[in-house]
Amino acid sequence: MNLLIVGAGAAGLMAAGAALESGHAVTLLEHSGLPGKKILVTGKGRCNLTNNCSEETFLQNVRTNPRFLYSALYAFPPARAIELFERLGVPLKTERGRRVFPVSDRAEDVRAALLRYAAGARFEAGSARELLLESGRCAGVRTKEGRTFLADAVLVATGGVSYPGTGSTGDGYKLAKQAGHTVVPPVPSLCSLVSPDPACKKMMGLSLRNVTLTLYRDAKPVYSELGEMLFTHFGISGPLALSASSYIKDMEKHTWSAGIDLKPALSGEQLYQRITNDFALLANKSAQGALAKLLPASMQPVMVERWGVDPATHANQITKEQKQALVRLIKRWEVPIARRGDLAHAVITAGGVSVKQVDPRTMQSKLCPGLFFAGEVLDLDAYTGGYNLQIAWCTAQAAARAL
Numbered sequence: 001m002n003l004l005i006v007g008a009g010a011a012g013l014m015a016a017g018a019a020l021e022s023g024h025a026v027t028l029l030e031h032s033g034l035p036g037k038k039i040l041v042t043g044k045g046r047c048n049l050t051n052n053c054s055e056e057t058f059l060q061n062v063r064t065n066p067r068f069l070y071s072a073l074y075a076f077p078p079a080r081a082i083e084l085f086e087r088l089g090v091p092l093k094t095e096r097g098r099r100v101f102p103v104s105d106r107a108e109d110v111r112a113a114l115l116r117y118a119a120g121a122r123f124e125a126g127s128a129r130e131l132l133l134e135s136g137r138c139a140g141v142r143t144k145e146g147r148t149f150l151a152d153a154v155l156v157a158t159g160g161v162s163y164p165g166t167g168s169t170g171d172g173y174k175l176a177k178q179a180g181h182t183v184v185p186p187v188p189s190l191c192s193l194v195s196p197d198p199a200c201k202k203m204m205g206l207s208l209r210n211v212t213l214t215l216y217r218d219a220k221p222v223y224s225e226l227g228e229m230l231f232t233h234f235g236i237s238g239p240l241a242l243s244a245s246s247y248i249k250d251m252e253k254h255t256w257s258a259g260i261d262l263k264p265a266l267s268g269e270q271l272y273q274r275i276t277n278d279f280a281l282l283a284n285k286s287a288q289g290a291l292a293k294l295l296p297a298s299m300q301p302v303m304v305e306r307w308g309v310d311p312a313t314h315a316n317q318i319t320k321e322q323k324q325a326l327v328r329l330i331k332r333w334e335v336p337i338a339r340r341g342d343l344a345h346a347v348i349t350a351g352g353v354s355v356k357q358v359d360p361r362t363m364q365s366k367l368c369p370g371l372f373f374a375g376e377v378l379d380l381d382a383y384t385g386g387y388n389l390q391i392a393w394c395t396a397q398a399a400a401r402a403l
Helices: 010-021 037-045 055-060 066-075 078-087 107-117 171-178 198-202 239-245 268-281 297-307 320-331 387-402
Strands: 002-006 025-030 062-064 092-095 099-102 122-125 128-134 137-143 148-150 153-156 183-189 207-217 220-231 235-237 256-261 333-337 348-353 371-373
Touching: 002 010, 002 137, 002 148, 002 171, 010 025, 010 107, 010 387, 037 107, 055 062, 055 066, 062 066, 066 387, 078 092, 078 099, 078 107, 078 387, 099 107, 128 171, 137 153, 153 171, 171 183, 171 348, 198 297, 207 239, 220 239, 235 239, 235 333, 268 320, 297 320, 371 387
Parallel strands: 002 025, 002 153, 025 122, 153 371
Antiparallel strands: 092 099, 128 137, 137 148, 183 348, 207 220, 207 256, 220 235, 256 333
């Protein structure tokens, strides 16, 4: 069978390799000029390519339409993905949260492995403008450059609209609509969080490790995790902020904030004793200088300002009540959240081609025979931790098997 894949990203390359292994002829149509470009920016350049968990645990971490993934995931679970990439020459390791990375910590190694997997495909440069529909069946595509590609089956694997510089420009949604598909409006998921708090800008560039971020909706916790985060000129970012963002819904109906425990390994009592000991050692230091062993340098003046203690106060003059207030600030540094970051900088797009019109076993359109979908173009998204790339792998494999 002659398969045309529109989009040579994670899902497109995976589908190409799987189809080639089954003896099909494959053409990959890619408009960005660099196949697998978005893979290079995943996992901060390290590529968290899957999550080393059971199928049941995996589905619990799928945010949108998890039931749709049941067949595809059980047929190609994380264990199969790990096995495949190691067979393709990428040694893997599992880190905190069961996140799977290449031992080399190089996303380029994952991209190179997929290119080897898809090496027998014919790569063509071009942007698909419209589907070629004959008697209700998809028979190919016509490009914006005026070229025509005929095929027995067409797989749309164009991604969403996040990181448009990597080639995700939403073209797949237009193709789907042409075939009569409903497209759930795309919104950012796994994105930075925008805060009106000027303290964030004052600490811009400060990266925190081993802190706990708790997301609050109307003062009630809805998510909490230990990990890394980053203060930016507009708010907060980093893995914890990205994870928290996917829990935010109906932004305008609720008040949202993040509470950051800067010393999660210490109880309030232990932290109070630590502060007391530090202040005794640094008795003649100013309030800010007394925080030298406790907090990063760029956070010290911001903490003193919020603490409300006169910066000229010596450490040995700070009262018990002031130390208790400092404990409360360190255990819950508040960051009000105004909105999520924009689509252009979101790691993942929520929304896409409605899965109600796609066969979950084959990824083939229920409306247009010969038309398939895989990856982020579908209305599927999950929390951070390698789940979203695994969605790309298993839906791509399902489509290839269906041929």
